[in-house]
Amino acid sequence: MKLWMAGLGLVAMMGAAPIMDAVAQSNLGAVVTERREGLKAVGDNMTAIAAVARAGGDPRGTVERIAAVQAFFPTMGARFPAGTQQGAPGIDTRALPAIWTDRAGFDAALAAMGPRLAALREAAASGNVANFQAAVQATGAACGDCHRPYRAR
Ligand code: HEC
Numbered sequence: 563m564k565l566w567m568a569g570l571g572l573v574a575m576m577g578a579a580p581i582m583d584a585v586a587q588s589n590l591g592a593v594v595t596e597r598r599e600g601l602k603a604v605g606d607n608m609t610a611i612a613a614v615a616r617a618g619g620d621p622r623g624t625v626e627r628i629a630a631v632q633a634f635f636p637t638m639g640a641r642f643p644a645g646t647q648q649g650a651p652g653i654d655t656r657a658l659p660a661i662w663t664d665r666a667g668f669d670a671a672l673a674a675m676g677p678r679l680a681a682l683r684e685a686a687a688s689g690n691v692a693n694f695q696a697a698v699q700a701t702g703a704a705c706g707d708c709h710r711p712y713r714a715r
Pocket of ligand 1: 594597598599601602604605606608631654655656657658668669671672673675701702704705706708709712713
């Protein structure tokens with residue numbers, strides 16, 4: 563009985579490494595799913611905000627959407643752990659390996675979003691259509707500044 567249990571323990575130990583790898587990999591898969599869902603929501607919000615800008619509508623109604631986008635970006639850095647780049651096993655992503663080989667550049671592109679979104683929110687809350695339209699443009703440009711080097715097409 564004791565011997566049988568010891569044998570079971572040994573099997574468990576031998577099996578532990580690949581099982582842990584599989585657990586780690588499925589956790590990474592969940593991280594990627596959540597970051598893509600978060601970015602999709604950011605995209606949907608920005609599309610709606612840009613539509614108001616294009617139509618010359620009252621920007622004050624977009625403040626809530628802007629706040630939602632603002633809430634996402636501080637969480638973004640932690641959503642790109644090692645092993646979640648395009649080409650990693652079991653990972654479905656457009657995140658380019660450049661994020662990890664040039665993390666400083668990625669972090670700078672991420673940091674640039676904060677002031678752009680703060681300015682966008684201020685312009686929206688002010689109700690000034692021209693300022694809002696300019697801020698929407700500037701924000702969209704900051705999205706592109708990260709997508710061009712760090713996201714696959
Ligand atoms: C610091 C870099 C960075 C910034 C800033 C950034 N993005 Fe992205 N975005 C990415 C990366 C990397 C991906 C790919 C993520 C993946 O596939 O895992 C992505 C993916 C997306 C997606 C696709 C999500 C999906 O369905 O898979 C949308 C939509 C998007 N971003 C919108 C935006 C908008 C709008 C902004 C600006 C308000 C923005 N992003 C700012 C890096 C950034």
